[in-house]
Amino acid sequence: MKRLSDMTLEEKIGQLVMYGKYGEAQQKALAEGRIGSFLNNRGEETQMRQNLALDSPTGIPLIMGDDVIHGFRTIFPIPLALSCSFDLGLIEETCALSAREAAMEGINMIFAPMVDISRDPRWGRVAEGAGEDPYLGSEVARARVRGYQRNDWEDLPKTAACAKHYVAYGAPQGGRDYDGADISERSLREIYLPPFDAAVKAGVMSVMSSFNDLNGIPVSGNERAIRGILRGELGFGGVVVSDWESVEELVNHSIASDGREAARLGFKAGVDIDMNSGVYERYLKELVREGKLTVEEIDQAAGRVLKLKERLGLFGKKRFRIEDARRLSLENLAAKELALKAARESIVLLKNRDLLPLRKGTKLAVIGKLADDRPDMLGCWAGQVEVQESVTVLEGLENLGEEFRYERGCEINSDIEGGIDRAREIASKVQVVLMVLGETSSMSGENRSRADITIPAAQRRLLRSVMEVNENVVLVVVSGRPLVLSWEEANVPAILQLWQPGHQAGNALAEILYGIHNPSGKLTLTFPASVGQIPVYYNRKNTGRPLFKKYIDIQDEPLFPFGWGLSYTDFDYEDLALSSGSPKMGEELKVSARVTNRGDHDGSETVMLFVRDVTASVTRPVMELKGFEKLFLKAGQSKNVQFDITGEMLSFLDENLKPALEKGRFEVFLGRNSVEHLKGYFELI
Incomplete structure (x- = not known):
């Protein structure tokens, strides 16, 4: 197997090429060591192509990717539904099982989790995410990355999660898929970036660049978004793979005149792997010869891909054999039981x-x-x-x-x-x-x-x-x-x-x-009373006239708010208490309440903590989710629930978009959803 320093320029570029199709041209390129990744190949196909790669002049194995969004052989609830469980451990387990099933077919890169925040249910891909809230979305992103990358097995390919779609893909105008996102820098940083930051901190090995135009620059050609924010600010050191042909689609966006220019823009922006369009394979060598790209830049991108393959344990292993992998199949009963639990908790x-x-x-x-x-x-x-x-x-x-x-x-x-x-x-x-x-x-x-x-x-x-x-x-x-x-x-x-x-x-x-x-189950995406309300979400901001009507022809409030979800029993909240009414900066603050199951049925209740900064140097939402805990209570049972309120929870981005913590009055809401809760106050001094 060749090292990077021994590879030809064509072979290095090959590590940056991923195809979802397989014809004579791809077969020839693979045999010559000029393709580094495939997607949508499984089982015998994976084995055959891996062997062809290992027998090529480079001897370097392939990344094999696939969309394992909410299951592979065992299908769990769609991610939006499963987020309604508010059970991070359960979410992690479903992803771990899905990754293991995929690994048995030779898959080593999973194009999930989708961590896009969305506030528009007209957009069909809300099904793939965790709803409207950036805090919950970040917690779910961590859980899903942990599950997909648990890799607690032997003799199977390890799997890399791929957080997608970077970034603001969940904010298309009109809810139209692939449409542009025209959002403020504040919205980008407060709403859409946090789940990606959480995924990076959880160790996600790859990130997928999105289709959409972001404030005038499509993300797959947006150097500031990828190299500046993702790599520079968030510290992501893994592999960036484009979404399906999104580099070549820079031509459709009218910022590239042809595929050659699209390849240059996508690569300079920081996209390491071009998915399926073939523009890297066709044009990167020419761009190097013309001095528009350097060999050193190619080496950096190819080096990241090779490092990922090393992390996945693809080097120095015996050849993948689908027969051996399938012998390690899961006990079907265990998979069914997990799928049943996930479905029950999501309804x-x-x-x-x-x-x-x-x-x-x-x-x-x-x-x-x-x-x-x-x-x-x-x-x-x-x-x-x-x-x-x-x-x-x-x-x-x-x-x-x-x-x-x-x-x-x-x-x-x-x-x-x-x-x-x-x-x-x-x-x-x-x-x-x-x-x-x-x-x-x-x-x-x-x-x-x-x-x-x-x-x-x-x-x-x-x-x-x-x-x-x-x-x-x-x-x-x-x-x-x-x-x-x-x-x-x-x-x-x-x-x-x-x-x-x-x-x-x-x-x-x-x-x-x-x-x-x-x-x-509790809703993680608000149900509108009318399409005319969209976008409608709980963590909105007040206007200068908050008591005035929003519409004259429909109700102002949504049909079912964030966190809504009933039970066959009744849960009472009482005795809200704060450990201090005037904590100092950096001082520990605890908020607690007593939750009692007053009904005749045992049941689970997700207790939610919301906070509001009453007066700040920039406008703040009417409330923001900052914590949750799922309790199981037998009929007649009571439990105390307690949350720690930290300075990080109370901080925000100031007018210069820098983290700030300001003194002043805060409201605390602890309850069952965004409209039914106990309310308290404290003054940060």
């Missing part, structure tokens, strides 16, 4: 007017195409899934021994002849109707932006017609994003947000419906 009870939990033997009708659907329970980016292993809603009920009548009623976006009449007939003869409605997996995810985020019209007609004959409806919402559910919230007595919860969807839902498991 959010949005409304319940004394209809849930259902009693065993309740005379039940189930209506909706999605109730008998396997692939749409899995969501976007469903990995290398065995669809037949997905548990439908109907199967979940059957597994509990429950009897029911089923009618599809309509298609996702169209009526079925006689469907509504049949649905009305069976609904009129039962005690409770379970309506399973919403989106298919293809309606959210990449390139799946929606201007109308209501339940599709045919399904809404079905719901309203059924409620004319039976008002005891439990609406189960299947979706990859928050939907506008204003009519449903006003008229339907019980609503469960199922999301797209993965392989164990039906079993998890059945356990929630019948009270075997008490729902505990």
Whole structure:
């Protein structure tokens, strides 16, 4: 195997080339040692290409990348759903299992976690993130990096996480995927950068540069964003890989005249690996010969790639054999149990007017195409899934021994002849109707932006017609994003947000419906009352006239706020206490309260700590999440919960965008969500 100093210029450039296609040209280049990475190759393909690389003049193994967004063989809830669990340990475990399953197919770079903060549910890729809050997003980013890079196995490739999409990709104008982000420097640093900073601090080995234009300079050609901020300020020393052809797309952005100029701009900006476009392979050598790039610059980028391969243990190992890797497969039962737990913890009870939990033997009708659907329970980016292993809603009920009548009623976006009449007939003869409605997996995810985020019209007609004959409806919402559910919230007595919860969807839902498991999910992305409210999020800033109406034709408040999520039991908060009402700079401050389960069901409650800087030298949000803790309380049990408030929590970026901590009055909110909480004060002196 060649060292960097022994490699030709073509071979060094090859380490900066990644392809997602494999034709005669790629096969020839690989055999000559001029390709360093592939994506979307698995199993026998991985083994064959790795062997071809090892037999090439360089003898250097390949990075093999793949999108393992929320599972590989075992599919977990979409990341947005799983973030609603507020269970960082659970999130980490799902990522560790996913990485191990991917490693068994020879994958050593995982294009996740997506750590983009987004406040616009029209954007389809909200399904892949952790919602609207930068603090929670940062905590989830750390957990997911730890999981993907746990690498606690032998005789398998190690895996590198790839934090994406750097940066502000979650802020596209109009919620339109790939569109530009026009945001302030303050928003960049306060909202969109923190999760990347957290990922870097957690040791993430690679970062993906995004498609989007950021304030006039597309990120994959933005030297200040990559070399200046990511490498210089955040201290990232790993590999930067472009998103799919995003370097060549600098031509479409009109900052490069052709692929050659795009290659120069992308490389100078700090993108080490060009994904799939081939512009590095075609043009970097010429650019060096023309003096527009230097061999030293090529060496630095290639050196980072080789260092990553070394960290992954790719050098000096016996050749990867897919047969050996698959012998190390997971115990399937353990994977199923983890998928079931993840799905249960992700479901959010949005409304319940004394209809849930259902009693065993309740005379039940189930209506909706999605109730008998396997692939749409899995969501976007469903990995290398065995669809037949997905548990439908109907199967979940059957597994509990429950009897029911089923009618599809309509298609996702169209009526079925006689469907509504049949649905009305069976609904009129039962005690409770379970309506399973919403989106298919293809309606959210990449390139799946929606201007109308209501339940599709045919399904809404079905719901309203059924409620004319039976008002005891439990609406189960299947979706990859928050939907506008204003009519449903006003008229339907019980609503469960199922999301797209993965392989164990039906079993998890059945356990929630019948009270075997008490729902505990809490929203991490605000549900708007109308599309016209978007963007709507909890940590907004006051205006000079905060009591004036925002709209004259709709309500000001969102339908369901950040942190919203009901339970089958009642949790009381009382006895808020601060260790000091006037702490000094640097002095320890503790805030505590007592939480009591006053109901008849055992359950889990996520306690949230919010802080507000009442008066500062720059405007501050009305509240900011600064901590959370998930408690399990038996019926009648009480626990004290306590948080430490540090100077870091209270600091902010001043008018020069430098960290500052100022004296003054602060408000503390401790409670179940962003609108229901206890409130206290202290004066920092």
